[in-house]
Amino acid sequence: MQTKLTINGKSHNLNADTRTTLLDALRNHLGMTGTKKGCDHGQCGACTVIVNGRRINSCLTLACMHDGNEVTTIEGLGTVDDLSPLQRAFVAHDGFQCGYCTPGQICSATAMLEEIKAGWPSHVSADLNAEIALSDAEIAERMSGNLCRCAAYPNIVEAIRTVAQGGRT
Ligand code: FES
């Protein structure tokens, strides 16, 4: 089946079986291996990408469902010479060890900061009508879909907090 996808601003015509997940389409059909496959069933967040501005697990969705959609992967957030603020912060704060979960963590955090700007409350927000204070508990809750087997969590939280507070790294 033909599916038109805009990935990191570039148009792609995907020709793949209708059962192909977005994750497999990115990695196996389009050669974009920045997005990682961990569990392949929605439990780890390693495959997180941003579709039309919202973070999703790309292993849980079929590529053909995204005809005409805009997809952003880790490759689209920054370049080696021009890292995104979160990419820089993860490096500066040692927000990874093996790095396998990192593309998903950074895609997820990028969309999560936009959710906060838009005023979306989380399960741990004390007051649904007040401005969201980005406590460590808020960050942990909002990033709970992204597991890190190396347990770099304290540094991941620190990196995200730094960017959320407008700090430079
Ligand atoms: S690979 Fe998609 S959630 Fe684990």
Ligand code: FES
């Ligand atoms: S840095 Fe190794 S899994 Fe997160």
